[in-house]
Amino acid sequence: MKIIVEKDYENMSKTTMQLLLGKMYQDKSVHLAITAGSTPKRMYELLVEEMKEKAPLTNVSYYNFDEIPIGDEKYGVTIANLKAMYFDPAGIPEEQIHMLDTKNYLEHDAHLKEVGGLDAILIGIGEDGHFCGNLPGVTKFGDETRLVSVQSRPDMFDILLGEVGGDAEKVPEYYVTMGPKNVMQAKQVILFANGKKKAAIIKKALQGPVTEDIPSSIFQLHPNFTVVLDEEAASELNR
Structure with missing residues (x-):
């Protein structure tokens, strides 16, 4: 485990961007799974500026690692956020985006096995220790990519309600996520977090201890x- 501590959110975002660029600027096909949410917002702003100054990096394929569908909409929560924060502003062609749904x-x-696996996966961490869609109480370390039911936890409906903008009619019966087993197969796992509220987790x-009660502890x-x-x-x- 390598832990990099930066002074503040701005510097943390720059360092994370540089880690990704180190993967992307290789003379080979590169496969990256990246996260949405609030933590990467500044990193994507910096990355968009970097992409505008460089020739399109056609060697990079992007993946989402979880998705919450929103009614009949074309894009779910994760891809919609990634498109807004990074893919569209950076001009990433659709053929380089591999949507999991x-x-x-x-x-x-x-598919990941066929292309040689993920070169890196960039993830955040929830205050309960979850990563991707792998929440405590519904996750086993041996889980692979799977559907997770809204019935799997008593509070799951409320969790998904917040993700789809508070419209109860848009709460899906299932969401999809890569499991711990798949994420652990990535060649590099990069986890980033900011703020005092994440310090305890x-x-x-x-x-x-490495425990399913704290799913992200597996990365030790x-x-x-x-x-x-x-x-x-x-x-x-x-x-």
Whole structure:
């Protein structure tokens, strides 16, 4: 495990961008799974500026690692956010974007195996220790890419309600996520987090026991695990 602690959110975002660019600027096909959410917002702003100054990196294929469908809309929550934050502003062609959704999830793992696996996966961490769509109470470390039912946890409806903008009619019966087993097969796992509110879970995930109660604790076992934090998120670690 390599832990990088930067002074603040801005510097953490720059460092994470540089880690991704180090993968992207290779003279070979590169396969990256990337995250949506609030943490990467500044990183994507920086990355968009970088992409505008460079020739299109046609060697890079992008993947989402989870998806919550929204009614009959073409794009689910994750891809819609990635398009808004990065794909569209950076001019990423659709043929370089490989969407995981509830319709094609059964082919997803086979496709990744066929292309040689993910070179890196960029993930965040929830305050409960979840990553991707792997929540405590509904996740086993051996889980692969799968559908997760709204019935799987008593509070799952409320969780998904917040993700689809508060419209109860748009809450799906299932969402899809890569499982711990698939994510652990990536050649590099990059986890980043910022803010004091993440400090407690960062300590548990990185320095506590490896347990399904804290799904992200499994990355302690990954041979190439990089963590990028700001000082607030790292404030409870034993360093």
